[in-house]
Amino acid sequence: MWKGVLAEFATQESNAAPAAIRTRDLNLWYGTFQALFDINLNVRNGIITSLIGPSGCGKSTFLRSVNRINERLGYVRIAGSIDVMGNNIFAPDVELLQVRKQVGMVFQRPNPLPLSIRDNVLFGHRLHEANKAAENDVVEKALREVLLWDKVKDRLNQPAIGLSLEEQQKLCIARLLPVKPRVLLMDEPCSALDPKGTEAVEELIWELRGDYTILIVTHNMAQARRASEECVFMLMGKVVEHTATDTMFVTPENKETADYIEGRYG
Amino acid sequence: MMFAASGQNDKDRRIQQLYFVLFGIMTLLLVLPVLIILTTLVVKGGPALSIDFLFTKPTNGMTAGGIFPALLGTIWLVLVALLFSVPLGVAAAIYLSEYAPENVFTRIINLAIINLAGVPSIVHALFGVGAFVIFFRFGTSILAASLTLGIMTLPVVIVATRESLQAVPQAFREACWNMGATRWQTIRRVVLPNAVTGILTGIILEVSRTAGETAPIMFTGAAFFLPFLPQGVLDQTMALSLHLFVVSTQVPDMPEHLPFGVALVLIGIVLIMNSVSIALRMYLRGKKKW
Ligand SMILES: Nc1ncnc2c1ncn2[C@@H]1O[C@H](COP(=O)(O)OP(=O)(O)O)[C@@H](O)[C@H]1O
Ligand SMILES: [Mg+2]
Numbered sequence: 001m002w003k004g005v006l007a008e009f010a011t012q013e014s015n016a017a018p019a020a021i022r023t024r025d026l027n028l029w030y031g032t033f034q035a036l037f038d039i040n041l042n043v044r045n046g047i048i049t050s051l052i053g054p055s056g057c058g059k060s061t062f063l064r065s066v067n068r069i070n071e072r073l074g075y076v077r078i079a080g081s082i083d084v085m086g087n088n089i090f091a092p093d094v095e096l097l098q099v100r101k102q103v104g105m106v107f108q109r110p111n112p113l114p115l116s117i118r119d120n121v122l123f124g125h126r127l128h129e130a131n132k133a134a135e136n137d138v139v140e141k142a143l144r145e146v147l148l149w150d151k152v153k154d155r156l157n158q159p160a161i162g163l164s165l166e167e168q169q170k171l172c173i174a175r176l177l178p179v180k181p182r183v184l185l186m187d188e189p190c191s192a193l194d195p196k197g198t199e200a201v202e203e204l205i206w207e208l209r210g211d212y213t214i215l216i217v218t219h220n221m222a223q224a225r226r227a228s229e230e231c232v233f234m235l236m237g238k239v240v241e242h243t244a245t246d247t248m249f250v251t252p253e254n255k256e257t258a259d260y261i262e263g264r265y266g
Numbered sequence: 267m268m269f270a271a272s273g274q275n276d277k278d279r280r281i282q283q284l285y286f287v288l289f290g291i292m293t294l295l296l297v298l299p300v301l302i303i304l305t306t307l308v309v310k311g312g313p314a315l316s317i318d319f320l321f322t323k324p325t326n327g328m329t330a331g332g333i334f335p336a337l338l339g340t341i342w343l344v345l346v347a348l349l350f351s352v353p354l355g356v357a358a359a360i361y362l363s364e365y366a367p368e369n370v371f372t373r374i375i376n377l378a379i380i381n382l383a384g385v386p387s388i389v390h391a392l393f394g395v396g397a398f399v400i401f402f403r404f405g406t407s408i409l410a411a412s413l414t415l416g417i418m419t420l421p422v423v424i425v426a427t428r429e430s431l432q433a434v435p436q437a438f439r440e441a442c443w444n445m446g447a448t449r450w451q452t453i454r455r456v457v458l459p460n461a462v463t464g465i466l467t468g469i470i471l472e473v474s475r476t477a478g479e480t481a482p483i484m485f486t487g488a489a490f491f492l493p494f495l496p497q498g499v500l501d502q503t504m505a506l507s508l509h510l511f512v513v514s515t516q517v518p519d520m521p522e523h524l525p526f527g528v529a530l531v532l533i534g535i536v537l538i539m540n541s542v543s544i545a546l547r548m549y550l551r552g553k554k555k556w
Contacts (some may be wrong), residue, residue, distance in 0.1 A: 069443060073306035074367035111437035113456055122453075124445030172441070179445050 426468020
């Protein structure tokens with residue numbers, strides 16, 4: 001009975017402010033192995049949602065479904081639907097690269113391209129626009145947004161790989177911005193960083209809040225608690241709980257959630 | 267004393283030394299034949315070498331004069347073979363590595379490529395006769411011989427290219443896709459620039475292999491002796507490898523230094539090509555940005 005109420009609540013909410021990501025009965029298989037089970041999730045627009053759960057529960061798989069990067073693997077099969085900003089990303093007339101433009105992704109290991117800092121930031125811009133004159137502005141704006149401009153403005157033409165990991169990760173976020181995504185997916189963006197780098201990137205993510213809908217996977221409970229407004233807990237390919245972060249950390253509804261938050265899983 | 271040697275240590279050390287010597291000898295045995303061949307060639311063939319030798323025609327029933335037509339012919343054959351096998355091989359490798367889905371069909375193709383690499387060159391030669399000389403009516407010509415060589419080295423190009431493509435980290439591709447790059451944009455702007463050195467190395471190695479082959483060109487386009495140079499790809503040509511065979515075994519009263527000279531030039535080309543390839547690889551590894 002409470003499930004129906006919940007569903008109603010979800011619909012009402014989606015009428016008020018449409019979800020940035022909305023999945024319905026999403027199931028995903030790697031070959032015969034099912035990695036996601038009936039995921040029904042509304043990720044609210046313009047806020048930071050964190051996705052937590054033990055290793056192997058399907059967090060990365062879920063993220064990689066939202067920008068359809070998983071499909072590259074021939075043996076992946078998906079059932080159900082995913083809407084991004086109210087549009088079904090599996091609709092037949094959808095252009096894959098339009099989806100990817102709207103949904104940027106940041107990976108666990110910073111992956112700057114083997115180019116200069118400047119060329120990294122401009123990579124996406126140059127794919128979609130030929131406007132050379134705007135390039136300097138684009139670079140400055142993107143790097144300012146990720147709080148990196150003052151540090152790198154004098155060495156824009158040096159290889160991006162020479163930056164520290166923290167700076168590389170910020171650069172990886174910066175290069176998404178000129179493409180003007182609506183949603184940023186971040187898969188453990190701080191796990192390769194030291195505590196100081198983690199703090200800096202967290203601060204940045206907080207700064208980006210509002211301009212972008214952010215879905216961030218993290219293993220760091222403190223981070224989830226500090227840096228997100230809503231929190232999703234996944235276990236074995238299922239969404240167990242999705243509530244306001246404060247609620248989840250203070251009065252979790254499910255026993256599994258409580259166990260995980262208190263560190264009783266790996 | 268905590269770090270003093272025990273009897274067991276001594277025994278271990280002796281065994282270790284034994285293996286060291288053993289493997290050293292094996293390595294030497296491997297290098298020795300190469301050294302012997304090279305010294306013999308240089309000593310016996312060296313006196314034959316000169317600018318004239320490289321740039322004049324053979325005379326006196328090939329017992330005197332130079333090797334120019336054969337040298338030129340080999341260059342022709344290799345170039346035309348490359349013109350055919352490089353675009354085809356690189357394109358096939360790009361398709362297989364970047365586009366093709368994992369399925370039975372691509373697995374069959376991969377198997378076919380591996381098998382193609384294992385086909386003896388004489389079989390390629392006969393295939394070349396049947397396909398290019400007779401069926402396509404190219405006759406015995408540079409074109410037919412080069413296509414045969416090209417088919418033969420195609421697997422090498424494909425495998426070398428595919429390996430270099432796969433050495434480019436997947437993270438680069440995903441980074442591009444996430445900025446809305448198409449597959450081709452990703453390949454063009456990131457994958458190929460980072461793989462091109464490996465591809466080049468592979469191609470140069472292919473050249474050195476192609477230059478030395480005899481069987482595939484013997485029935486398809488290379489001639490024992492021709493009084494004039496080829497004027498186009500539909501002419502026959504002389505070639506170094508075949509010329510070496512001819513002057514070593516088919517011509518009476520051959521002065522000894524001449525075949526050795528031809529062999530020296532041939533192996534020189536191969537060695538130079540291999541060195542270029544190794545140098546290129548080292549240079550680029552030094553420059554690698556990831
Ligand atoms: N490419 C893949 N092929 C097959 N199985 C995979 C693949 N990627 C992930 N999996 C499996 O799917 C499950 C979920 O993985 P993943 O989404 O990476 O978990 P998480 O990010 O939560 O640690 C795991 O059991 C994992 O082994
Ligand atoms: Mg993961």
